[in-house]
Amino acid sequence: MASDIKHIGILTSGGDAPGMNAAVFAVAKTANNHGIKLSGIRKGFEGLIDNDLLPLDPNEMQRLMHQGGTILKTARSERFMSVQGQNKALRTIEQNKLDAIIAIGGDGTFRGMLALSKISNIPFIGIPGTIDNDIAGTDYTLGFDSAVNTAVKCIDNIRDTAESHNRVFLVEVMGRDSGYIGIHSGLSCGADAILVPESNEDINYLLHKIKHYNSEDAFIVVMCEGDELNVEQVSSKIRKVNAHIDLRIAKLGHIQRGGKPSAQDRMLGIRLGVLATKAIINGESGKMAGVCNNKPTLRPIKSVMKKQSVDAETQDLLTLFCG
Ligand code: F6P
Numbered sequence: 122m123a124s125d126i127k128h129i130g131i132l133t134s135g136g137d138a139p140g141m142n143a144a145v146f147a148v149a150k151t152a153n154n155h156g157i158k159l160s161g162i163r164k165g166f167e168g169l170i171d172n173d174l175l176p177l178d179p180n181e182m183q184r185l186m187h188q189g190g191t192i193l194k195t196a197r198s199e200r201f202m203s204v205q206g207q208n209k210a211l212r213t214i215e216q217n218k219l220d221a222i223i224a225i226g227g228d229g230t231f232r233g234m235l236a237l238s239k240i241s242n243i244p245f246i247g248i249p250g251t252i253d254n255d256i257a258g259t260d261y262t263l264g265f266d267s268a269v270n271t272a273v274k275c276i277d278n279i280r281d282t283a284e285s286h287n288r289v290f291l292v293e294v295m296g297r298d299s300g301y302i303g304i305h306s307g308l309s310c311g312a313d314a315i316l317v318p319e320s321n322e323d324i325n326y327l328l329h330k331i332k333h334y335n336s337e338d339a340f341i342v343v344m345c346e347g348d349e350l351n352v353e354q355v356s357s358k359i360r361k362v363n364a365h366i367d368l369r370i371a372k373l374g375h376i377q378r379g380g381k382p383s384a385q386d387r388m389l390g391i392r393l394g395v396l397a398t399k400a401i402i403n404g405e406s407g408k409m410a411g412v413c414n415n416k417p418t419l420r421p422i423k424s425v426m427k428k429q430s431v432d433a434e435t436q437d438l439l440t441l442f443c444g
Contacts (some may be wrong), residue, residue, distance in 0.1 A: 138264025
């Protein structure tokens with residue numbers, strides 16, 4: 122049966138993530154192979170409101186997939202939260218005769234698509250794109266692997282100087298209220314302690330360990346930005362139990378979000394882009410394209426709109442190495 126889909130719109134929304142461009146390329150290539158037109162919607166839902174679309178050529182996209190960020194640009198759209206904004210978006214869909222939308226982003230992006238689906242029957246598929254790895258229904262989100270690799274590189278560099286000076290470093294990583302980036306980068310760098318939002322006990326482990334630290338080596342603490350304590354509070358707690366240490370704070374910040382995608386994120390982008398486009402062609406809607414146990418999987422968007430908690434194995438590793 123021939124598909125009714127003639128024109129797909131694609132957008133990236135929320136925080137950019139390395140690998141988004143690979144996913145856009147894969148959608149462009151798959152759509153092109155099926156004779157389907159693909160338009161990029163610029164700046165996420167903002168572009169849908171402002172009718173800001175551009176044609177996407179798969180050959181052009183192929184050359185750009187090694188780039189970090191998103192060539193479609195992105196935004197966290199306030200305007201799309203209003204009925205007015207959503208109605209304008211609907212007009213753009215009608216004017217451009219879009220038959221389906223593929224939306225790449227995190228839970229905010231999926232919430233946006235669910236809101237749109239309340240006022241329109243347009244089929245849509247989501248692709249999980251966020252460095253935080255906090256979306257259920259997929260082993261990994263696009264950008265997580267690259268962000269962890271960037272964090273690891275930075276923490277390794279910090280270790281060199283920390284060892285030279287016998288210093289304590291408190292390194293803050295991103296992840297919003299998820300501990301995945303912190304745990305993966307911290308374990309990979311042999312951190313002495315890792316503070317995650319998912320645990321209240323980790324601070325006690327850190328304070329106990331650092332109390333006996335004799336300033337004869339580096340001491341690396343990786344902490345997640347979403348931890349219940351911030352870096353300054355942790356630093357003052359540390360100083361209270363061990364007043365003689367030489368401590369520095371490093372917040373890695375947006376460095377983790379930029380940069381070239383890892384090969385793993387490029388492959389994930391390609392796999393999810395193909396899966397999402399085929400799903401649209403096959404008449405699917407309201408689902409997220411992910412990988413579960415490394416197999417392509419489509420899950421209802423509503424079922425993935427809960428926080429991905431740190432899995433049991435990762436939690437065990439954290440306990441084994443850092444209390
Ligand atoms: O969700 C991705 C993320 O990078 C989080 O890790 C971080 O808390 C947030 O976005 C930062 O957002 P912004 O770029 O809007 O400051």
